[in-house]
Amino acid sequence: MGKRKTPSGEETPNSDFCDFLSELAEYEKNISRNIHKYNAYRKAASVLASHPIRIKSGEESKKLNGIGEKIAKKIDEFLQTGKLQKLDNIHNDSKSTAINLLTQITGIGPAKAQNLVNEGITTLEELEKHKNKLNHHQLIGLKYYHDFKEKIPRDEIKKIENLIRSHLEPQIQLTICGSYRRGKQQSGDIDALITHPNYTSSQPKKKQNILKNVVAALQNCGLITETISLGDTKFMGACKLNQDSITRRLDIRLTPYDQYFCAVLYFTGSDMFNKEMRAHALDVGFTLNEYTLRPVGSTGVPGEPVEIHSEKDVFDCIGFPYKEPEDRNK
Ligand code: 8DG
Ligand code: CA
Ligand code: CA
Numbered sequence: 242m243g244k245r246k247t248p249s250g251e252e253t254p255n256s257d258f259c260d261f262l263s264e265l266a267e268y269e270k271n272i273s274r275n276i277h278k279y280n281a282y283r284k285a286a287s288v289l290a291s292h293p294i295r296i297k298s299g300e301e302s303k304k305l306n307g308i309g310e311k312i313a314k315k316i317d318e319f320l321q322t323g324k325l326q327k328l329d330n331i332h333n334d335s336k337s338t339a340i341n342l343l344t345q346i347t348g349i350g351p352a353k354a355q356n357l358v359n360e361g362i363t364t365l366e367e368l369e370k371h372k373n374k375l376n377h378h379q380l381i382g383l384k385y386y387h388d389f390k391e392k393i394p395r396d397e398i399k400k401i402e403n404l405i406r407s408h409l410e411p412q413i414q415l416t417i418c419g420s421y422r423r424g425k426q427q428s429g430d431i432d433a434l435i436t437h438p439n440y441t442s443s444q445p446k447k448k449q450n451i452l453k454n455v456v457a458a459l460q461n462c463g464l465i466t467e468t469i470s471l472g473d474t475k476f477m478g479a480c481k482l483n484q485d486s487i488t489r490r491l492d493i494r495l496t497p498y499d500q501y502f503c504a505v506l507y508f509t510g511s512d513m514f515n516k517e518m519r520a521h522a523l524d525v526g527f528t529l530n531e532y533t534l535r536p537v538g539s540t541g542v543p544g545e546p547v548e549i550h551s552e553k554d555v556f557d558c559i560g561f562p563y564k565e566p567e568d569r570n571k
Pocket of ligand 2: 418421428429430432
């Protein structure tokens with residue numbers, strides 16, 4: 242049996258199933274806008290992605306957590322015919338393909354894409370002619386559509402990380418999170434987190450211009466080339482390492498020192514891993530988010546945040562077995 246590759250290039254025994262389930266998930270998110278179905282398909286894809294043995298029938302797949310009758314049927318259809326009628330229909334539907342294209346542009350969500358398509362704008366060329374319908378974020382998304390679609394090689398992010406670090410004052414800590422921290426060889430964008438020991442959740446004013454100063458320094462050295470938005474705690478924009486490289490999406494978030502590890506944990510992901518860990522936290526009476534870990538009393542009201550000094554503290558506190566970032570790819 243030949244090896245199967247996912248779009249991210251990884252090979253697993255069931256990645257052809259994962260591919261069609263992910264495509265169905267995207268369809269539910271962007272076109273049907275059915276968030277429950279979106280979650281169901283993603284859950285199924287995630288479970289199959291970490292299943293080490295090839296699934297040979299729908300019946301067999303139903304034994305896995307998160308796969309029910311409907312998805313089992315799709316697996317059977319795929320095994321028997323090598324394709325899915327539902328996906329064929331979607332590919333042949335011009336409205337669906339147009340919405341799909343437009344939602345690939347950063348800043349354009351499912352609702353905006355639907356509006357544009359309803360107005361007859363279905364291609365990038367059409368969109369170029371109707372830029373007045375786009376906001377600043379969407380204009381940057383359109384301008385760099387082709388660049389932003391390209392994955393970023395790991396060693397390019399490594400170089401960008403080093404360059405950013407060389408422009409930070411010594412007290413600022415930096416972690417590049419997202420798929421890069423999970424050890425992926427390529428990433429969709431760059432998720433940078435910074436913190437400063439003087440800025441804490443009880444001293445919010447100390448955030449001052451920490452982020453703005455960092456962004457200014459990175460603009461001066463030529464790394465940051467576009468700004469989508471810039472606030473006190475969140476920068477969204479784009480960077481370009483050098484003349485030979487293309488423009489990459491870069492986000493930088495500034496978090497209070499006492500919330501840094503919850504933020505690092507959250508922005509490392511994966512998304513599915515976070516979901517699972519949050520659910521476990523709730524099971525044992527804690528609520529976990531990108532800011533804090535808090536006990537939930539019998540009244541359901543969250544208490545004071547637990548003091549956290551590392552990512553591992555969060556795992557330990559809720560009795561969730563520690564996983565290295567590379568093992569959080571589910
Ligand atoms: P990629 O960029 O290589 O495609 O993968 P990624 O780094 O895992 O995804 P991301 O979209 O950049 O998100 C970074 C992390 O943020 C993600 O791994 C987990 C966390 N995160 C969630 N939920 C969500 C969400 O709804 N949107 C975004 N953007 N991030 C989320 O847990
Ligand atoms: Ca990312
Ligand atoms: Ca991101």
